[in-house]
Amino acid sequence: MEQGISSSKPAIATFGGHVYSQAGLAASLSFRAAQKAGNNGGQGKKFGIHTIHGFFSEAGRGDRPFIYEVTNLASNTLFPNLLVTVRQPMSPSTNPERDYFLEADTDLPLGPVCFSAMISFRPDAISPLDTQEPSVQARFADILNSRRPAEWDPAPIADVDGILAALPGARQAVGTFPCLEMRKVDMRAHNAGRPLHERRELILHRLLAPLPDESGRDGDGDGQCAIGGPDAHICAHAYGVDRNGLLMIGNHTAELGHEIVGGASLSYSFVVHVNAEDAAMTYDEGDGEWWVQEACFPRVQVGRGIIHNGITRWKSKHVGEKKEKL
Structure with a gap:
C-alpha cells in the first residue's frame, strides 16, 4: 500500500x-x-x-x-x-x-x-503497415507543451477530489508509489462542461531507477535479478496504469451528480501493440524519458464502468493500451 x-x-x-x-x-x-x-x-x-x-x-x-x-x-x-x-x-x-x-x-x-x-x-x-490515430501529444499539444513534464503535480496518492480538497498540500504529496515517478496533467479546464465520454485524464510516468537487463543485471552492472528485459518494462507499465483508475472515474461521476460509494476492479486487460523491446523505458536521472497515459471513460451503467488507457512514448508511437472494468 x-x-x-x-x-x-x-x-x-x-x-x-x-x-x-x-x-x-x-x-x-x-x-x-x-x-x-x-x-x-x-x-x-x-x-x-x-x-x-x-x-x-x-x-x-x-x-x-x-x-x-x-x-x-x-x-x-x-x-x-x-x-x-x-x-x-x-x-x-x-x-x-x-x-x-x-x-x-x-x-x-x-x-x-x-x-x-x-x-x-x-x-x-516486421510489418509494412504502421498506422494509428493522431497521437495524444498532437491532440493535446497546447496543454502538454505549457510546462515541462516534471513541473506537473505528482499523481495523487489517492485521487479522490474530497480528500485532495480537505488535506492541505495533498496535490503536491509525492507518496511512496514504487518503480515509477508519476505526474498528473491538469485537465480540469479541458474537461469542464464535457460529457463523461469526452473527458480525458493524462498521466505521465518514467522510471525511478534502472530495471534489470536481459541478463538480470541492474543498471549499474552489479546485482542479479531473475526478472529482466522488456517483459519487466511491460509489467511496470501495467503496474503504473492501474494506479487511481477507479478513483478518477469516481471523481467524474460525482461531478456529474452520481456518487460512487464503493468500487473494485473486476477485470483488467493490457495489450502491447509493438515488439516488446519498443516498450522498454530508458532511465535518466535528468528530465528523463517520459511516457504519457491517456485515460477515458466511455461507459458507466448498472454498477459497471470501463476505463480505457493508451500509453505512448513522449515523442513516439502508441505502445499499449489497458481496459479496466468494474
Missing part, C-alpha cells in the same frame, strides 16, 4: 496492480524457463508479453504473500499462452513484523483463487 497521506497504519487491502503485474512477471519467468529447456517451441525467436487478461475474484490482503501457479494453455510456436492462478494463505504471515514474507508462508493452507490471468506472448516481427 502506498503511504503518505497520513501517519495512520496502512490498511490491509492491497493494490490490484501489484498482483496483476506480478502475474505477468511469473508467466514471463515460466515461459523463459521453458524456452531454455527447449520444450515449448519457438526456439530462436525473441518473444515478449503480448496481452495480459486478468480477473479479480477475491480481495487481496497485505499481511500475507501472493502464491503464483503458472500452467501452460497452448504451446503454439507463434502465440504461446499461459494461465496464472493466484492464491493467498488463509492466515497472516509467520513473520510477526510482516515487513517481508518468509518461505515458510508458502506452506500455510491456501485460500481460494483471488486472481487469475491469461498471458500471451508474441515473437518480434
Whole structure:
C-alpha cells in the first residue's frame, strides 16, 4: 500500500496492480524457463508479453504473500499462452513484523483463487503497415507543451477530489508509489462542461531507477535479478496504469451528480501493440524519458464502468493500451 497521506497504519487491502503485474512477471519467468529447456517451441525467436487478461475474484490482503501457479494453455510456436492462478494463505504471515514474507508462508493452507490471468506472448516481427490515430501529444499539444513534464503535480496518492480538497498540500504529496515517478496533467479546464465520454485524464510516468537487463543485471552492472528485459518494462507499465483508475472515474461521476460509494476492479486487460523491446523505458536521472497515459471513460451503467488507457512514448508511437472494468 502506498503511504503518505497520513501517519495512520496502512490498511490491509492491497493494490490490484501489484498482483496483476506480478502475474505477468511469473508467466514471463515460466515461459523463459521453458524456452531454455527447449520444450515449448519457438526456439530462436525473441518473444515478449503480448496481452495480459486478468480477473479479480477475491480481495487481496497485505499481511500475507501472493502464491503464483503458472500452467501452460497452448504451446503454439507463434502465440504461446499461459494461465496464472493466484492464491493467498488463509492466515497472516509467520513473520510477526510482516515487513517481508518468509518461505515458510508458502506452506500455510491456501485460500481460494483471488486472481487469475491469461498471458500471451508474441515473437518480434516486421510489418509494412504502421498506422494509428493522431497521437495524444498532437491532440493535446497546447496543454502538454505549457510546462515541462516534471513541473506537473505528482499523481495523487489517492485521487479522490474530497480528500485532495480537505488535506492541505495533498496535490503536491509525492507518496511512496514504487518503480515509477508519476505526474498528473491538469485537465480540469479541458474537461469542464464535457460529457463523461469526452473527458480525458493524462498521466505521465518514467522510471525511478534502472530495471534489470536481459541478463538480470541492474543498471549499474552489479546485482542479479531473475526478472529482466522488456517483459519487466511491460509489467511496470501495467503496474503504473492501474494506479487511481477507479478513483478518477469516481471523481467524474460525482461531478456529474452520481456518487460512487464503493468500487473494485473486476477485470483488467493490457495489450502491447509493438515488439516488446519498443516498450522498454530508458532511465535518466535528468528530465528523463517520459511516457504519457491517456485515460477515458466511455461507459458507466448498472454498477459497471470501463476505463480505457493508451500509453505512448513522449515523442513516439502508441505502445499499449489497458481496459479496466468494474
